[in-house]
Structures are given as structure tokens and as C-alpha cells.
Amino acid sequence: MGEPLRETLLRLLFPHRCFCCAALLPDNGYLCPACAAALPRIQPDFFPKLPPFARVVTPLYYKAGVRDGIHRFKYDGRSYYAAFLAGLMAERLLELPGLPQFDLLTYVPPAPHKLRERGFCPAGMLARQLSGRLGLKVRDGLIGHTGNRVAQMTLSGRSDREENARKSFAGVRGVHLHGERVLLVDDVLTTGSTAQRCAHLLARAGAGEIWLVTAAAVPYQEWETSDRPPFYEKGVERDGIL
Ligand SMILES: [Zn+2]
Structure with missing residues (x-):
């Protein structure tokens, strides 16, 4: 054929x-x-620690060609870029022993002005690509974006990013979860502030166990010591991971 x-x-x-x-x-x-x-793959047994997520799964380092590719994906949403990244994300998830049976898949919502500019939401596109691969429905609208226009990528300090994440995302009236196990999707794990804020909102709405899957994570060496996200554990640097 x-x-x-x-x-x-x-x-x-x-x-x-x-x-x-x-x-x-x-x-x-x-x-x-x-x-x-x-291809700069992250070791399959490295899981960034980022409460309240039960687990964070990410297949690639956000560096060199991966950084360029994700940039092109975010500004030129060809579906094959999403298919490529979602394929790696799904592969990494499905090879994990004891992967829970998730009830739903959702994603970090885009800023409304970004959605207007780009015409698509990169994290949403990844979620839709993952949906078929994992046999999970995507639920839109579980997390709200406030319309805050300050982009996380313009802020370098962790505390600034945490505060900005609090200003950017809010709960959605009428969303009530009942202990559902949720897989949250985002494109890149940077400080984790955005994902953590979204997870707190999902938990507040009643979600049960929450996992995060991203296409890539910023490598350890890219951080100034004072701003290094807390999910990089002791021993990670020594072992040359990230
Ligand atoms: Zn190439």
C-alpha cells in the first residue's frame, strides 16, 4: 500500500x-x-522533583537543536513537529512501570494574546497528539489564563517567575473534579513555576494524582546557582545528568 x-x-x-x-x-x-x-535525550530514570506532581516525565534536554526545533514548533505549528515531540513523550511514559491509568489529559493554557498571534496553542497541540497515543481524552478549559501579558521567558529569577505564574493562571468557575488522575502537558520545563501553579489549581478543583509531561527540560548547567530550580536534586550534577 x-x-x-x-x-x-x-x-x-x-x-x-x-x-x-x-x-x-x-x-x-x-x-x-x-x-x-x-539527540540530547534525558536519562529515562531521571525524574525532576516538582511538588505537587506525583511525577514529572520529560524526554529531551532543552538545548542546541532541540531548543531551535521547539522554537520553530512554537512559531510555526506544523503538526509533524508536534507528532515528533508527542511521540517521544508517549514513548517515555509508556515505558514506565506502574504508569497509572489517567482519567484525563489537559494542558497549560495559552495567554489569549499568544493564541491570537500564533493561531494555535503549542501545549494544546502536543496534548492532542498525545491523546491518540495514550488513549486519553483532552479536557480543555480546566485551568484559566488571566490575560496577564508578562511572559515567563522574559523573567529569569525563580521568585519572579513564581509570582508571575500566580498572576497568569486562575481557577475556572464551575470546574469540579472528583479525584481524577490528571496528566498535565506543557512544552518546556523551565523553573516549573507555571506547571506548579497549574497543578495547584487542578488540585484545588479536586484532581487526584497529577503528573506532568513536557517535551524538554532546561539543562542543569544553564542555571545560575541562586536561580536553580529545586527539582534538581543533589547528586544530579555529580552524575552528570542534565
Ligand atoms: Zn538535522
Whole structure:
């Protein structure tokens, strides 16, 4: 069986480019051979500690080509970028022993002005791609965005980011959960302030166990000591992880 006509047309109109280096690819792949060999994967047994999440799962370091690729994904939401990242996220989740049976999948909501500018929500797109792979429904609208326009990426200090996260996300009236196990999706784990704020709101709405899955996490070495997020445990640096 050949590929469906629609796929062939899409591929001719929008040829795939390597996620990391943007080189044109001859097929429907996601990486050129060099970038595939050098993909900065996080060790499968490293889980950032970030309460109140029961567990945080993330397959890639946010550096070099991955950082460039995620940037292109966020500003040019080609679905194959989301498919690539969600594939790695799902793979990492599904290989975990004792993965809970989640009740729902949701995502960090976008700032309304970002959604207008981009026309799509990167975290939402990842959630939809994960939905099929994990057999879980995506629930929109469980967490509210206040419309705060200060982007987390413009703030470097952890306390500034925590305060900004508090100002940016709020509970949604009428959302009542009843102990559901929730998988929260975001694109990049930076200080974790945004995800933590969202998790607190989900917990306050009645969620049970909450997990976080992101496509990538900022490496340990990128942080000034004073701003280093608390989820980097002792021993992580010694072992050369992150
Ligand atoms: Zn490449």
C-alpha cells in the first residue's frame, strides 16, 4: 500500500525538515541522521522533583537543536513537529512501570494574546497528539489564563517567575473534579513555576494524582546557582545528568 494521496500532497507542498537543524528531509521523518545520532535525550530514570506532581516525565534536554526545533514548533505549528515531540513523550511514559491509568489529559493554557498571534496553542497541540497515543481524552478549559501579558521567558529569577505564574493562571468557575488522575502537558520545563501553579489549581478543583509531561527540560548547567530550580536534586550534577 502506498501512502494516502493527501499525505503525498502534503509532503510535496510541505516537505519535512529536520526538527533540530531544519535540513530538508527526503521522507516523512523528523530528524536527519546526524541529529538523530546526537539527540540530547534525558536519562529515562531521571525524574525532576516538582511538588505537587506525583511525577514529572520529560524526554529531551532543552538545548542546541532541540531548543531551535521547539522554537520553530512554537512559531510555526506544523503538526509533524508536534507528532515528533508527542511521540517521544508517549514513548517515555509508556515505558514506565506502574504508569497509572489517567482519567484525563489537559494542558497549560495559552495567554489569549499568544493564541491570537500564533493561531494555535503549542501545549494544546502536543496534548492532542498525545491523546491518540495514550488513549486519553483532552479536557480543555480546566485551568484559566488571566490575560496577564508578562511572559515567563522574559523573567529569569525563580521568585519572579513564581509570582508571575500566580498572576497568569486562575481557577475556572464551575470546574469540579472528583479525584481524577490528571496528566498535565506543557512544552518546556523551565523553573516549573507555571506547571506548579497549574497543578495547584487542578488540585484545588479536586484532581487526584497529577503528573506532568513536557517535551524538554532546561539543562542543569544553564542555571545560575541562586536561580536553580529545586527539582534538581543533589547528586544530579555529580552524575552528570542534565
Ligand atoms: Zn538535522
